Amino acid sequence: MKLVFAAATNSDAAALAALHTAVAEDLTRRFGPGGWSSGQTERGVLSEMRKPKFSRIVMARCQRRIIGALRLATKKPWAINTAHFTPACRPLYLTGMAVHPDFQRQGVGRLLMKEAEAVARAWPADAIRLDAFDAKAGGGGFYAKYGFREVARVTYKKCPLVYFELTLPPAAGDLEIDVIQDKCLRGKGGLLRKVRGSSALRPAGGGVLMIAV
Numbered sequence: 001m002k003l004v005f006a007a008a009t010n011s012d013a014a015a016l017a018a019l020h021t022a023v024a025e026d027l028t029r030r031f032g033p034g035g036w037s038s039g040q041t042e043r044g045v046l047s048e049m050r051k052p053k054f055s056r057i058v059m060a061r062c063q064r065r066i067i068g069a070l071r072l073a074t075k076k077p078w079a080i081n082t083a084h085f086t087p088a089c090r091p092l093y094l095t096g097m098a099v100h101p102d103f104q105r106q107g108v109g110r111l112l113m114k115e116a117e118a119v120a121r122a123w124p125a126d127a128i129r130l131d132a133f134d135a136k137a138g139g140g141g142f143y144a145k146y147g148f149r150e151v152a153r154v155t156y157k158k159c160p161l162v163y164f165e166l167t168l169p170p171a172a173g174d175l176e177i178d179v180i181q182d183k184c185l186r187g188k189g190g191l192l193r194k195v196r197g198s199s200a201l202r203p204a205g206g207g208v209l210m211i212a213v
């Protein structure tokens with residue numbers, strides 16, 4: 001199966017809503033009603049794509065049909081309590097992981113997650129966090145197989161959840177820094193500025209400078 005990965009655009013919203021609805025209906029048929037039973041509307045998908053700096057949807061296509069998707073966002077979902085996770089400077093939160101029922105258990109989810117990891121590293125992010133239903137219908141087993149670490153089991157609004165994280169240590173290439181101006185340097189993760197009167201470097205957008213050795 002040849003898969004093509006891409007960032008979703010507004011024109012994909014209806015197909016993405018249909019994908020989530022198909023997945024929700026399939027889970028409900030197999031496991032009964034639960035938190036997994038609500039699909040998504042086109043309007044809901046569109047609102048998730050409104051601010052690409054903070055939220056992106058990654059899709060997998062097979063012969064132009066969208067067969068899998070997930071969302072990465074800087075804002076944490078309500079159900080996540082960050083106190084349970086390994087401290088991170090730039091975590092991303094993964095939601096809406098879905099592979100169409102006709103294509104599940106054929107390796108699509110793993111390849112989609114690999115793409116998400118690449119997107120997260122380029123963001124740049126240093127961790128991917130998520131919650132899964134602590135139930136047979138949940139995807140916890142899939143995340144654990146991919147390499148996510150279970151960090152906690154909690155109950156949010158009477159719904160048992162498992163928290164998972166994947167830490168993303170900086171790649172060796174992140175040390176490459178080119179001087180492009182006297183006071184402005186470009187690192188792999190974005191612009192860095194020299195702090196006036198010192199030899200220290202700061203990311204232009206604020207935050208923390210990560211150096212891989």
Ligand SMILES: CC(C)(COP(=O)(O)OP(=O)(O)OC[C@H]1O[C@@H](n2cnc3c(N)ncnc32)[C@H](O)[C@@H]1OP(=O)(O)O)[C@@H](O)C(=O)NCCC(=O)NCCS
Nearest residue numbers: 097098099104105106107108109110132133139141142145
């Ligand atoms: C969970 C989901 C995203 C996985 O995608 P997929 O394409 O079916 O997964 P893959 O075929 O890439 O599987 C990779 C590995 O994870 C395992 N796996 C997949 N789904 C699993 C699940 N629900 N529970 C336990 N293990 C699972 C596979 O058996 C495979 O293991 P292997 O390497 O030993 O063969 C997909 O099945 C799905 O959309 N499910 C319904 C929605 C859902 O549960 N979303 C998560 C909400 S918490």
